Amino acid sequence: MQKTVLIIGSEGQIGSELCDALSVQGFKVIRADIRLQTDDAKLQYQLDATDKDAIESIVEEHRIEVVYLMAAMLSATAERHPQKAWELNMQSLLHVLDLAKEKKIKQVFWPSSIAIFGPDTPKKNTPQETVIHPSTVYGISKRAGEMWCAYYHRVFGVDVRSLRYPGIISYKTAPGGGTTDYAIEIFKSAKSEGQYTSFIEAHTITPMIYMSDAITATIALMQAPSESITVRTSYNLDGLAVSPHKLEEEIKKQLPDFKVDYTTDYRQAIAASWPESINDQRARADWGYTIHTDLQHLVQEMLTHIK
Numbered sequence: 457m458q459k460t461v462l463i464i465g466s467e468g469q470i471g472s473e474l475c476d477a478l479s480v481q482g483f484k485v486i487r488a489d490i491r492l493q494t495d496d497a498k499l500q501y502q503l504d505a506t507d508k509d510a511i512e513s514i515v516e517e518h519r520i521e522v523v524y525l526m527a528a529m530l531s532a533t534a535e536r537h538p539q540k541a542w543e544l545n546m547q548s549l550l551h552v553l554d555l556a557k558e559k560k561i562k563q564v565f566w567p568s569s570i571a572i573f574g575p576d577t578p579k580k581n582t583p584q585e586t587v588i589h590p591s592t593v594y595g596i597s598k599r600a601g602e603m604w605c606a607y608y609h610r611v612f613g614v615d616v617r618s619l620r621y622p623g624i625i626s627y628k629t630a631p632g633g634g635t636t637d638y639a640i641e642i643f644k645s646a647k648s649e650g651q652y653t654s655f656i657e658a659h660t661i662t663p664m665i666y667m668s669d670a671i672t673a674t675i676a677l678m679q680a681p682s683e684s685i686t687v688r689t690s691y692n693l694d695g696l697a698v699s700p701h702k703l704e705e706e707i708k709k710q711l712p713d714f715k716v717d718y719t720t721d722y723r724q725a726i727a728a729s730w731p732e733s734i735n736d737q738r739a740r741a742d743w744g745y746t747i748h749t750d751l752q753h754l755v756q757e758m759l760t761h762i763k
């Protein structure tokens with residue numbers, strides 16, 4: 457029988473593409489988001505992810521088996537609204553974990569982030585288990601969420617799975633207030649204005665992946681047999697080593713007159729506190745994580761498709 461999945465935060469950068477990918481795979485996808493309007497009116501429920509009763513009534517109505525909880529306040533926005541970020545990022549997760557604990561759903565996906573790592577974490581080849589002192593509200597909420605996931609798995613047997621996504625680069629849906637948003641804006645500006653002012657310093661490297669690799673990883677993790685999942689906090693995922701300068705160089709191969717200048721802001725300190733590369737051996741060994749899109753291909757795709 458067709459499995460029914462609920463995507464909360466379905467209209468966001470990742471949620472929107474996850475919905476399409478899961479539909480193609482044959483899942484019945486129910487979309488829920490707090491946004492009132494979507495461009496293509498695919499949204500089925502206007503839902504506040506902090507409202508447990510509202511989530512539960514959708515779960516019951518559609519006999520949802522799996523919830524992908526993609527609603528969150530992202531790193532840059534969360535620094536401006538710490539309390540709201542904490543409430544949204546924590547409450548929504550605890551509601552969904554409770555529904556799984558009560559056996560109303562069978563499986564949960566919840567994304568963490570490389571933002572859990574702070575300035576005293578080893579910057580290169582960051583291990584799965586290491587010093588984890590996040591320096592942002594967003595990072596604190598993601599680390600706390602990881603600990604809740606591990607707790608609900610250990611104590612209540614909840615099948616919750618998670619990835620520490622690197623920054624995600626894509627062109628279909630605009631990003632939602634993260635520190636790595638520059639790596640999407642740069643392509644828009646390159647095409648429309650031939651110039652970009654970066655809020656991140658030229659040589660600050662953060663790991664990033666192309667959306668298709670993030671979606672493939674998410675689905676692979678969720679489809680892996682339970683016994684192969686050995687990390688119940690959240691899996692490290694490495695990405696491509698991306699900096700504004702590297703993107704500039706790559707874009708110039710296609711648009712030679714493109715120029716970047718720099719006016720950094722508070723987001724520079726956030727990016728500088730994150731690792732440059734991540735050790736993702738566990739994800740590779742347990743369920744076969746691989747990156748398919750290299751930087752050259754990514755830049756080509758972005759320049760071709762971004763509007």
Ligand SMILES: NC(=O)c1ccc[n+]([C@@H]2O[C@H](COP(=O)([O-])OP(=O)(O)OC[C@H]3O[C@@H](n4cnc5c(N)ncnc54)[C@H](O)[C@@H]3O)[C@@H](O)[C@H]2O)c1
Nearest residue numbers: 465467468469470490504505527528567569621623624632
């Ligand atoms: N995009 C990235 O680079 C990245 C990197 C690491 C982790 N993540 C994580 O992946 C998840 C999805 O990220 P994204 O980039 O798609 O974010 P996004 O901001 O693009 O989308 C989030 C969606 O959640 C919705 N939302 C916000 N508040 C809500 C609420 N109260 N109830 C219901 N919906 C609500 C928003 O309307 C939006 O459509 C988040 O947990 C994020 O922290 C993203």
